[in-house]
Amino acid sequence: MTNEHDEVVCGHEVVEKRKGVGRRCAYRNVPQLPIPADLALPTCNACGAWLLTRESAAALDAAMEPVYGAELGRRAREALATLGQEGLRQKDLEPILGLSVGYLSKLKNSKADPSAPLVSVLLLLARDVQRVDELAALWSGNCESPTASGPSSKLVKSPEGLAQRFPTLADVGQLSLAERQASQIRKRGRLMEFRN
Numbered sequence: 001m002t003n004e005h006d007e008v009v010c011g012h013e014v015v016e017k018r019k020g021v022g023r024r025c026a027y028r029n030v031p032q033l034p035i036p037a038d039l040a041l042p043t044c045n046a047c048g049a050w051l052l053t054r055e056s057a058a059a060l061d062a063a064m065e066p067v068y069g070a071e072l073g074r075r076a077r078e079a080l081a082t083l084g085q086e087g088l089r090q091k092d093l094e095p096i097l098g099l100s101v102g103y104l105s106k107l108k109n110s111k112a113d114p115s116a117p118l119v120s121v122l123l124l125l126a127r128d129v130q131r132v133d134e135l136a137a138l139w140s141g142n143c144e145s146p147t148a149s150g151p152s153s154k155l156v157k158s159p160e161g162l163a164q165r166f167p168t169l170a171d172v173g174q175l176s177l178a179e180r181q182a183s184q185i186r187k188r189g190r191l192m193e194f195r196n
């Protein structure tokens with residue numbers, strides 16, 4: 001039994017401008033962004049492929065720019081929420097990231113459009129909040145290259161001024177150090193088991 005659809009070799013003969021929901025495309029650093037449903041794209045009736053002309057590609061680009069901006073804002077607010085849950089205050093983060101006072105508040109309230117690099121940093125920090133301390137130490141010129149004990153150990157030895165300015169960060173750092181040490185001991189334990 002043959003399926004007649006399998007035998008169709010698409011020559012894209014019937015191409016229509018079609019709108020539609022559920023369409024997605026890669027845009028800049030986001031692999032799957034929803035395309036506005038009301039954007040008409042030249043589409044093959046037989047196979048559904050988009051056959052973009054220079055003109056329709058430009059229209060797609062223009063339509064995706066605000067979608068991308070909204071996605072950046074959404075991802076930034078998500079990361080800020082996570083950082084907030086971890087006890088990091090916006091006014092502590094702003095100086096470390098070189099942002100003006102109140103910028104993150106604007107961002108949180110959708111009154112600022114973050115750049116892709118800023119959102120990238122926020123995403124990374126939200127995944128591993130200990131890196132906020134590391135970043136502060138890097139900017140202070142007080143961070144050695146990561147060692148076996150980990151970059152966060154530096155925080156404990158960091159100048160008192162830093163701990164005073166960022167008391168919540170110091171707390172996070174101490175916790176992480178304890179966790180790290182516990183992990184090191186567990187690893188060593190495993191190594192010894194192998195040697196025996």
Ligand SMILES: [Zn+2]
Pocket residue numbers: 010011012013044045046047048049
């Ligand atoms: Zn086709």
